[in-house]
Amino acid sequence: MKKVRNKPLPFEFPGGNWYDKEEQQAALKVIKNKSPFRYYGPKCTFEVEKFEKEFAKFIGTKYALGVNSGTQALAVAMAALGIGPGAEVIIPGYMWIAIPASILRLGAIPVLAEIDDTFTLDPEDIEKRITKRTKLIVVVHMSGAPADMKRILKISKKYDIPVLEDCSQAIGGEIDGKKLGSFGTIGTYSFQLNKILGTGEGGMVVTNSLHFFRRADAIHDLGYPRVNGRLITKNTPYALWGFGGRMNEITGAIGRVQLKKVPKIIKAMKKAKDTIKKGIADIPEIKFRRIVDEKGDTGAFLILILPDAKIARRFAEEMNKENLYAGLSKIMRVCEFGMHIYYNIHSLVEKHSNSPDGFPWTLEANKESIYSYHKGTLPRSDELMEKSIMIPVPSVMTEKDIEDVIKGIHIIAKRLF
Numbered sequence: 001m002k003k004v005r006n007k008p009l010p011f012e013f014p015g016g017n018w019y020d021k022e023e024q025q026a027a028l029k030v031i032k033n034k035s036p037f038r039y040y041g042p043k044c045t046f047e048v049e050k051f052e053k054e055f056a057k058f059i060g061t062k063y064a065l066g067v068n069s070g071t072q073a074l075a076v077a078m079a080a081l082g083i084g085p086g087a088e089v090i091i092p093g094y095m096w097i098a099i100p101a102s103i104l105r106l107g108a109i110p111v112l113a114e115i116d117d118t119f120t121l122d123p124e125d126i127e128k129r130i131t132k133r134t135k136l137i138v139v140v141h142m143s144g145a146p147a148d149m150k151r152i153l154k155i156s157k158k159y160d161i162p163v164l165e166d167c168s169q170a171i172g173g174e175i176d177g178k179k180l181g182s183f184g185t186i187g188t189y190s191f192q193l194n195k196i197l198g199t200g201e202g203g204m205v206v207t208n209s210l211h212f213f214r215r216a217d218a219i220h221d222l223g224y225p226r227v228n229g230r231l232i233t234k235n236t237p238y239a240l241w242g243f244g245g246r247m248n249e250i251t252g253a254i255g256r257v258q259l260k261k262v263p264k265i266i267k268a269m270k271k272a273k274d275t276i277k278k279g280i281a282d283i284p285e286i287k288f289r290r291i292v293d294e295k296g297d298t299g300a301f302l303i304l305i306l307p308d309a310k311i312a313r314r315f316a317e318e319m320n321k322e323n324l325y326a327g328l329s330k331i332m333r334v335c336e337f338g339m340h341i342y343y344n345i346h347s348l349v350e351k352h353s354n355s356p357d358g359f360p361w362t363l364e365a366n367k368e369s370i371y372s373y374h375k376g377t378l379p380r381s382d383e384l385m386e387k388s389i390m391i392p393v394p395s396v397m398t399e400k401d402i403e404d405v406i407k408g409i410h411i412i413a414k415r416l417f
Contacts, residue, residue: 004322004408009401011327012392014265014300015191015198015258026253036249038066039229048252052204054259058172060182061206063213066247066255067220070168070190071098073203075105076245077164077186078136080205080216083108086365087135092121093378094385095140097339099166100348107360108135109369112342115381117290119303119334119388120147122380126155133369137163141170141180142340143390144196144269144300146292149175149183156184164188168203171196172262174296181206186216191251196265196298196395197258202251214238220245265395269299272397276302279406283413285311289388302391303334309386311416316389318412324405326392335385343375343382 011017026047035041038048048066056064067073083089085107091099092115100110113129116122119142126137137156139147149165156163163184167173171189173180181187186209189195191202205216215238218224223242224231233239247255280286287305291297306312312333319331339345346352351361351373360366375382394401 009326010394012394014196014395022257030249051252059179065205067245070203072245073188074102076220088133089136093342093381123151140166144298273299324408334388
């Protein structure tokens with residue numbers, strides 16, 4: 001039987017697919033100037049500082065801080081908020097390992113909460129997880145689409161609990177024209193190759209709070225603030241302990257170029273995704289994830305909700321047989337999406353520690369925070385993820401690519417339904 005496609009779709013590295021001479025020239029400029037360190041050099045052009053200002057303007061926040069990874073962005077942001085032993089942090093069951101890792105390395109305890117049909121935090125479940133030890137709610141705008149921030153912020157305000165928005169998979173996403181990352185107390189981003197803005201590695205922390213920005217600025221560096229690139233080692237409230245997470249000038253230079261391309265990348269992904277959705281909307285057995293704001297969706301992923309887990313597994317298998325996947329990433333059920341799923345993170349499930357004393361699980365400050373992370377902890381999320389499949393939407397799809405996906409899904413639907 002002839003396959004729908006002879007080869008897979010293009011790789012789904014959004015920002016990376018748009019690299020051209022601009023990124024090359026930006027990186028080469030830094031190298032020629034022999035000034036890759038952000039604070040000084042023989043001929044430093046302060047690319048990171050410029051990137052931060054441009055990024056803050058793009059997101060709509062007062063401050064932005066460049067760091068060397070999305071993981072570092074999370075850790076710096078949480079540390080800036082004072083998360084540590086005795087604190088509980090509410091997180092969704094569908095996220096990324098860097099989120100619980102950042103919490104645990106700071107000595108705090110992650111608390112799992114259900115997702116709803118947006119595939120982000122379920123506002124109704126958040127309140128059930130709040131205790132006197134809850135110090136932070138982490139909202140993850142997963143798979144390119146926004147969480148229900150309006151409802152979540154009402155809960156945040158009611159209990160006076162700050163919100164951290166992880167926008168790593170949804171850079172440029174919006175709700176009512178307002179950029180994701182500008183709603184909560186603090187926002188974080190990743191610029192790793194899989195992201196909409198890709199610099200290989202890198203990340204950003206944004207906030208409207210000067211206090212939290214100053215703390216983050218000191219923590220991401222050597223623990224002290226800088227003026228004109230020089231450390232101010234006086235004993236001030238911002239004399240802290242640093243993570244050594246600075247962004248370098250090459251990353252900053254490439255980031256500046258990529259930032260300008262984000263609207264075009266999103267436009268391309270949204271056009272492809274919207275066309276595919278319209279093309280398969282006549283298949284009654286297929287449902288789509290709920291999008292809080294369709295205009296604010298980045299279009300990076302298409303999630304199909306099937307009647308049950310068995311059909312979802314078969315549907316994914318058939319799509320892969322027809323080469324309807326993007327590059328290296330085989331289409332899979334959401335529950336199989338690696339360490340994005342809480343129970344696939346073995347170090348979390350088994351409560352592993354980096355140290356012999358069992359830190360932070362064994363800390364006296366955390367003795368009341370006893371939680372399970374095994375599969376079944378979030379039954380509604382488990383069921384939803386088991387019957388849904390994840391389809392990356394490359395930003396460089398041709399009309400033929402889009403037609404093939406629509407055609408292939410119809411063919412598979414006729415086989416299975």
